[in-house]
Amino acid sequence: MNDNNIVLRVEDIHKSFGNNEVLRGISFDVRRGETKVFIGPSGTGKSTLLRCINQLTVPDRGSVWLDGEEVTNSGARINYFRQKIGMVFQNYYLFDHLTALKNVELALLKVRGMSKSEAREKALIELRQVGLEDWADHYPAELSGGQAQRVSIARALAMDPDVILFDEPTSALDPELTREVLEVMRKLAQQGMTMLVVTHEMGFACSVATEILFMENGVVAEQGTPDLLMHDPRFTRMKNFIGQFDSYRGD
Amino acid sequence: MDQIAFIFDILLPALMQGLVITLKLIVWSAPFGLALGIGVAAGRQYGGPVLSWVCKMFVFLIKGTPLLLLLFILYFGLPSIGITFTAFTASVIGFILCNGAYNSEYIRGALLSIKDGQMIAAQALGMTRAQAIRNVIMPQALRRAIPGLSNEFIYLIKYSSLAYMITVVELSGVGKNVATKYFIYTETFMVVGIVYLVLVTITTIAVNILEKRVAVPGMNRAAAAQL
Numbered sequence: 470m471n472d473n474n475i476v477l478r479v480e481d482i483h484k485s486f487g488n489n490e491v492l493r494g495i496s497f498d499v500r501r502g503e504t505k506v507f508i509g510p511s512g513t514g515k516s517t518l519l520r521c522i523n524q525l526t527v528p529d530r531g532s533v534w535l536d537g538e539e540v541t542n543s544g545a546r547i548n549y550f551r552q553k554i555g556m557v558f559q560n561y562y563l564f565d566h567l568t569a570l571k572n573v574e575l576a577l578l579k580v581r582g583m584s585k586s587e588a589r590e591k592a593l594i595e596l597r598q599v600g601l602e603d604w605a606d607h608y609p610a611e612l613s614g615g616q617a618q619r620v621s622i623a624r625a626l627a628m629d630p631d632v633i634l635f636d637e638p639t640s641a642l643d644p645e646l647t648r649e650v651l652e653v654m655r656k657l658a659q660q661g662m663t664m665l666v667v668t669h670e671m672g673f674a675c676s677v678a679t680e681i682l683f684m685e686n687g688v689v690a691e692q693g694t695p696d697l698l699m700h701d702p703r704f705t706r707m708k709n710f711i712g713q714f715d716s717y718r719g720d
Numbered sequence: 721m722d723q724i725a726f727i728f729d730i731l732l733p734a735l736m737q738g739l740v741i742t743l744k745l746i747v748w749s750a751p752f753g754l755a756l757g758i759g760v761a762a763g764r765q766y767g768g769p770v771l772s773w774v775c776k777m778f779v780f781l782i783k784g785t786p787l788l789l790l791l792f793i794l795y796f797g798l799p800s801i802g803i804t805f806t807a808f809t810a811s812v813i814g815f816i817l818c819n820g821a822y823n824s825e826y827i828r829g830a831l832l833s834i835k836d837g838q839m840i841a842a843q844a845l846g847m848t849r850a851q852a853i854r855n856v857i858m859p860q861a862l863r864r865a866i867p868g869l870s871n872e873f874i875y876l877i878k879y880s881s882l883a884y885m886i887t888v889v890e891l892s893g894v895g896k897n898v899a900t901k902y903f904i905y906t907e908t909f910m911v912v913g914i915v916y917l918v919l920v921t922i923t924t925i926a927v928n929i930l931e932k933r934v935a936v937p938g939m940n941r942a943a944a945a946q947l
Contacts, residue, residue, distance in 0.1 A: 523844060525840060525843060525844060545848075548846045548847070548848055549846065550846075551843065551844055551845065551846040552845065552846035555844075556841075556844040558837065558840070558841065558844075560837060562837035562838065562840060562841035563841070564838060564841070564842070564856050564860075565838070565860060565936065565938065565939055566856075566859050566860045566863065566936045566939060575845075575855060575856070576842075576845035576846060576847060579847060579851050579855055580845060580846045580847055580851070608936055608937040608938060608939075609938065610936075610937045610938020610939070611937050611938070621841075624845070625845075628845060628846065
């Protein structure tokens, strides 16, 4: 457990919206190649936490460090960190006026300053990675939800991020499309991509996660490997939560 | 004199000279009016409190006063404080200000219709707000603003005739001069009206073609209805 392997450090993040304290001191370290999965009831601040990491939401207190450099309070340098911290959203947020290929190319051209041919080549590589090379010239409205989400993963990958944040990437998808997106994410994890994933997909969490963090009421209530949280009798809260899921599924 | 001969030998050649002036007025005004509209809309929507207020005031003043008054101020008023424009320049400046203010309202409406996620996704990729506005938000907003902007462009074609009031002899002005010289009012003004109709028709067709060329699947109702 060498400290140099820590790519992302989150320290004591607090965030309130009005009187509602959404995050009450969250801390964790992410090592290179890890997949951390965040589970928990809706409204416990999981998405807010991800947004605090790349400063789309500015936390009230606490700090975030990427490769030893502070991301919080970094001023205009935040745009550099955001390239290194990819993000995938529940509703994909593809740029509606651009084809799949151009969606992936845009930041390469405008942020990284690549030439057109370089950007195109890189974008096609990323689209191939998510199995959508043949769909490069289609617009977001012509893609299925699963395809759109895979394009948005390719768009994040294109920036060569150190870590990718997935904010409920499959919550808007039916089971079949969910599977195709999870397959892509599983492959990324196996290739050693560092990922933070907010999801309700327990199967994915248990098979891919290096560690599961169960969040409730703005704090990490339980934390450990999937095995530990599922089988160790000391941990009950997450099992209860999943139990509720399973009984819903049984209906 | 024979009416046909009047129309073809006297009126139309004269109107063509006026038409050239009208077209010059439009060609000089429209691009800058569009640019001003984009700038004001973006400033109002995404600028700081001061810039936003300035843009809002600008629109308020232009919308709230007659264009003719603006032209009078530019041409007859400003020389008293030492700023002198030719009648043509004063007209173009007035048209740009007017066109820009109204354009900005159409564009602002379109900006409001763009979902927040577009900006969030752009920023999450490391774009600055300015980059996101230029590369992601504006291209979508402008597409949605095309119907309104084309409407405003058509107004510009027609209110360019106000330039005559500050001595620019454009299409309507030539018509007026010919009509009074030959005492043939009805026919003259009808022909002038037809020339404007032709200009507007050409514009409408051009806008339809433009709208189809920049259409993106799923981004506007017209395209969706065709599917």
